[in-house]
Amino acid sequence: MQINNTNTEVSRILKVGQKARKLQAETMKPFLMLHRGVNAVVNIDLNSVVNQFDFNTEDFQVYPGTAGKDKLRSAIADEYFLGKANPENLLITPGGISGLDITIQNLTTKTIALPHFFWGSYAQLANLRKVKVNTYPSLQSLIKYPHKYTNQLVVICDPGNPLGEKQPDEDIYNAIGRLEQENINVLVDSPYRRIFTDTKDDFHARLLEYSNVIIVDSFSKSVGLSGQRIGFLYAKDELFIKEAKQRLLYATNGVNAFAQELIYALLTTTEGKQAVTDFKKKTASNIAKNIDFLINNNLLSTEFYKNSKPLGIFACINKSEDELLKNNISSVSMSYFTLETEKYKNHSRICVSVPHEDFVKYMNLMV
Incomplete structure (x- = not known):
């Protein structure tokens, strides 16, 4: 077949995830998956909501x-x-x-x-x-x-x-x-x-x-x-x-x-609004604690936050993707988020929307 090329690449986030899961299976050791852009503190509780549905x-x-x-x-x-x-x-x-x-x-x-x-x-x-x-x-x-x-x-x-x-x-x-x-x-x-x-x-x-x-x-x-x-x-x-x-x-x-x-x-x-409120409260609280941990332990790449502080589900830290992976933490190099690919390879994006206890347990290895 003659195919029209998409001119796109497989996501680095996807590649990192595949690599981390392979290493996890090979070493039989759990990894903290921080390469993804999903909230993973808690799942939103949908049971009370879907029970009302007539499918x-x-x-x-x-x-x-x-x-x-x-x-x-x-x-x-x-x-x-x-x-x-x-x-x-x-x-x-x-x-x-x-x-x-x-x-x-x-x-x-x-x-x-x-x-x-x-x-x-x-x-x-x-x-x-x-x-x-x-x-x-x-x-x-x-x-x-x-x-x-x-x-x-x-x-x-x-x-x-x-x-x-x-x-x-x-x-x-x-x-x-x-x-x-x-x-x-x-x-x-x-x-x-x-x-x-x-x-x-x-x-x-x-x-x-x-x-x-x-x-x-x-x-x-x-x-x-x-x-x-x-x-x-x-x-x-x-x-x-x-x-x-x-x-x-x-x-x-x-x-x-x-x-x-x-x-x-x-x-x-009423049930839906309560489920959303509970989800957001627990998620935001753990995110804040995780960001404070990074700041208090000099892990945050402060040069990127001259006029701001991280608030969203991501943060940039002063460790490379390889350093983190060696300590069973998946991340994505900042090289993949800029046109200046070589300049920021010693920094990584991590997702901070994970349980605070798990975050501290793994990130303490980087302090």
């Missing part, structure tokens, strides 16, 4: 519609946007990465501007869609020199991946506003934020003020349901949503009905 109904057994269930889009508008977003401008997507891919396909932009340190899948999606990759040094650069990013799609990921850094919200709004003045589109990707906030958070609602913003979010991180493959995409531009809906139609013909019913129950029912 023998059209809600579960019939196509849910391309844009997603109306009730779920309305619930997201209420939960994330304080009821101020038009549900018609929301699309349910099969995870956050689908929303990112649809956005890149939808826009005529031929260059994507990423943070200096970025999630590798951004670049791989750009390669897949034959879009060039550029980087910007900081939000301050976007604020001071927005014209440098003319005809580019600027991506703001906050809290960040791979660093987990949290930038001041006002800086984010300021950067978006300056880019809007130059007619530059901005994709805001913040799947980790809702772990640490609640329904009073007005971040998404504030983003409605800007016409140039596209929002991608995921329930993989905020409620720990990466296995359900569900997220959402928002844009104020009606033509963008119309074309994005067509891409969803011919790529997936809608998102799994069970996943949509599950997220709807988590957002709207």
Whole structure:
């Protein structure tokens, strides 16, 4: 067969995981898997939620519609946007990465501007869609020199991946506003934020003020349901949503009905809201303790956090991928999160969303 090349590579995260699991099997010693981007402190308790479901109904057994269930889009508008977003401008997507891919396909932009340190899948999606990759040094650069990013799609990921850094919200709004003045589109990707906030958070609602913003979010991180493959995409531009809906139609013909019913129950029912609250409380507490351990033991790569402190599920530490692997800890070298691949090989991204006791037990070996 003659095949069209994707121009992409197998994820380094996947390769590290395969290597760690192989070593774990060969040595018969357990590994602390910190290479992944999933919350692993606790599982969200879904039993009380799914017990209410009647699976023998059209809600579960019939196509849910391309844009997603109306009730779920309305619930997201209420939960994330304080009821101020038009549900018609929301699309349910099969995870956050689908929303990112649809956005890149939808826009005529031929260059994507990423943070200096970025999630590798951004670049791989750009390669897949034959879009060039550029980087910007900081939000301050976007604020001071927005014209440098003319005809580019600027991506703001906050809290960040791979660093987990949290930038001041006002800086984010300021950067978006300056880019809007130059007619530059901005994709805001913040799947980790809702772990640490609640329904009073007005971040998404504030983003409605800007016409140039596209929002991608995921329930993989905020409620720990990466296995359900569900997220959402928002844009104020009606033509963008119309074309994005067509891409969803011919790529997936809608998102799994069970996943949509599950997220709807988590957002709207008493049992669901309690399950989310319990999950987020335990997850955020362990993350905070793990980050403090890194700081107190001089393991955090402080040079990357001059104006911020890690808040998300990731942190960067001053140990190499090989050093950590020798101590039964999987991680990903920072070389894979930047265009300057050699400069940061002695630093690694780790996921800090694991039980604090396990984290301390393994990371004490690195002190």
